[in-house]
Amino acid sequence: MSDNKGFSIDWALFTGLLTLSVISLFVLYSAGDQNLDLLIRQSIRIVLAFAVMFLVARITPDQLLRWTPYLYGIGLILLIVVLGVGVIGKGAQRWIDLGFVRFQPAEMMKLAVPMMVAWVMVKKPLPATLPTVILGFVVVAIPAMLVIKQPDLGTAILIAGSGLVVIFFAGMSWRILAVLAAIMAAAAPLAWYLIHGYQRQRILTLFDPWSDPLGAGYHTIQSAIAVGSGGLYGKGWLNGSQSQLDFIPERSTDFIFAVFSEEFGFMGSLILLLAYLFVVSRSLYIAIEAKDSYTRLLCGSLAVTFAIYVFVNIGMVTGILPIVGVPLPLISYGGTSMVSLMAGFGILMSAYSNRWFMH
């Protein structure tokens, strides 16, 4: 059962990922003031990320299962270390500087948490019973709390989400789900007092950005103007006035969708969303075809997490979600998140190579 079933690429998924990467380069060229250096750096990252994907794809699901507890343990230790000695970037301690490379342990947890939860879930037959579900919650809660401490609420929510999705896939009963939903609704006012002032401000801004058009509402207003003024077909590549005239902050990273949408319009956005939908549904399909429950749960979680990233980012740019630091997967400029993302797709490729009917 643990022998390698050989290595093959899921060309459909690969094509989807490649398409998104190519789109990324085009948008970045426009968003980054047509800076070739930026483009070259991103290309190198894409190549590296794909290399990581192929490397991870060679690890069999069984090997992954065995390593899971260790990976999770190391991740926890690094999160504790980062709180002690981490480098402060943009006001939060998130990085470990190894000299040649800066590394964000929270990124590693995006994979390690769903793996660990899946590992816990498959200890007993599915669907998961209440004790297993509770254990799963504990596995999710510890790293989530550590990341909140950094403080990085956005990443904490995403990490927690990726773990909770596993529990959901594991067949947590609808009753427990309903009870949880009720508790969360009741706890919402309490949470309002627990979160930071700036986080509260972001939520308020969402409802009325024009109350402070030059301060808190600036991002929301300017990116909405960018998207809205793109119209049906967009202003054309390199011709987005909002983007090119510096109205959109962080336009190479978190707000890159505003640039894309301004320049390629509703039709362009539709095509991009369909490309994302294709990648997500293909991933979900691979999950269903996977050979055992552990792989299925993990792959399902990866597919859903990816979808959540896309939704949260575009929701934020279009003004239906508060501003959280979540990049648009595979399109935004940046290294660490792309590598962890592609490692996730590597797991999916591996699951595909070792799928159900190949037994």
Added chain:
Amino acid sequence: MPGFEIKDVFRETRVFTTRSIVIAILMLVLTGILLTRLFYLQVVEYDRYSTLSKNNRISVVPRPPVRGIIFDRNGMPLARNIPSYTLEVVPDQVSDMDSLLDELGKLVKLTEYDLKLFHRDAKRHARFDTIVLRSRLTDTEAARFAVNRYRFKGVELRARLERNYPKKKSGAHVVGYVGRISSRDLDKIDKETYRGINFLGKTGIESYYEELLRGEIGFDQIETNAHGRVVRTISSTPSVPGKNIYLTIDSELQRVAEQALGDYRGAVVAIKPATGEILAFVSAPSYDPNAFVYGISTADYALLRDSLDTPLLNRALRGRYPPGSTIKPFMGMLGLKSGQSQVKKITCPGYYTLTKGGHRFRDWKRGGHGHVGLHDAIVQSCDVYFYDLAHHLGIDYMHDNLALFGFGTKTGIDLNGESSGLLPSRQWKRAARDQTWYPGETVIAGIGQGYVLTTPLQLASATSALANNGIRMKPHLLLAEEDPLLTGKNPNEPVILNGVIWRDEDLAIVKQAMIDVTDSPRGTARRIGAGSPYKIAAKTGTAQVIGIKQNERYKESEVALRNRDHALFVAFAPAEKPEIAIAVIAENGGHGGSTAGPVARKVMDFYLLGKEPQQEKDPS
């Protein structure tokens, strides 16, 4: 797998598949939400956001700093900023560009060249960028447009500060000029630093002290109305003006030197020996730097570039000339340093040979100078004495010790692109030409011919060092800098390049010989010293432009004018307590004493006596 309970595989699969279907439905719902939102923003509310985008009320406008002013040592402006009107267009706001340009053309003059540049720039920039259509509008044109402004949407009249060089051609090679930032410049500069700045120093002081002069950009956050006009300023970070610069140049002396050189191509460099301050720095012919500020036309530029007189070449800084006999005082110092020239006398028959019956190195005086020592050899400029001295010193000794006067190396003046001249040695010839050194080459190097090349600046600097008892000061143009927001200047301290090297008694011998060049009946520049109330130490020089063959009589009138010898002259005065050292080169000027010498005398008269030179009568 050990440790795991037996599972119902099919049940587990069913659980997962059911949940996957729920998830898939959720995904579709989320995608639907996003698409609905996008549809709302981009299709339903398109008009509103499109208007908001066009009239984006909040924008950040860079506030370019005011460039520092360049003054001469007496506070006369050499580079200043004068207000100038420009007409600028935002193509995005113009519905019919052709008719707009037609209409505009009736109010202000638009040349073919203006339109060509405008269309080119418009193509290179995004449609919402501001493109300059016309610069330097006259007051009348500006007023005419202002009255009719309502008819021209997307056209703005703006007052800018324009760089202006009031002295025009005078001192152009020192001050240099600014020009529009080109695409090649863009690779070298930091774009953020230059946001909103369209010009940078291209040559001369403008280029060398670019960072001092530039200042720092400021930013205004402004609110504009639908036509892009400023309604109010929300916040403002003021720009920091550039530093004002005071040059060591005396612009009056500069003018006198330029006029004294007249129509000759060449260079004049005058230095204050005690400090190394450059008092005058002439390269002729010159050009008007004002033409470069807003971009010189290709035809005008070609005219300057291709001219045989090479007005763009900074001769004083980059021109490489054989020093000719002006090297003899320095050779004399070497002779004294080596201990040979204190007592040595030779007999000059009018030529010199290394071996009996060998190649004859001729003296400029056919009959020879008779029995001469060092003093007479300098005063009468005897070539044979220095042939002999060079032969005995050897080229490597000459190389190492002439270098102490700064020959063969850059002086380090605060201008870019300085030439280092050429001071040959055995090693140089082997490395550069892969040839061995011949003894004959040492001989002619002794009278500043052959491979030896110096720049006028080097020659002036070396003369200045001699005047300053061998202590060589770094030649410099920056006298002081001044922060326009503060009071008081920040002086630029002189820098010593070489300390005491030469013996006082040796210096006295050479200086006395140089004084007698102008002050004794046999001196080659006796006419220069005539009637001077102060003593002048000087040396004449003549540098061959073409090689002249053995025994061939050099007939000045027969060679084309451009093949005439270059005339050189170095001097310092007053000889006892030098306040000015000078080097003059008049290309194809013939003999140094008769052409270059008078130039130096006029400059020194003006500097030391304040005497304006008399206007020379036109020979025709």
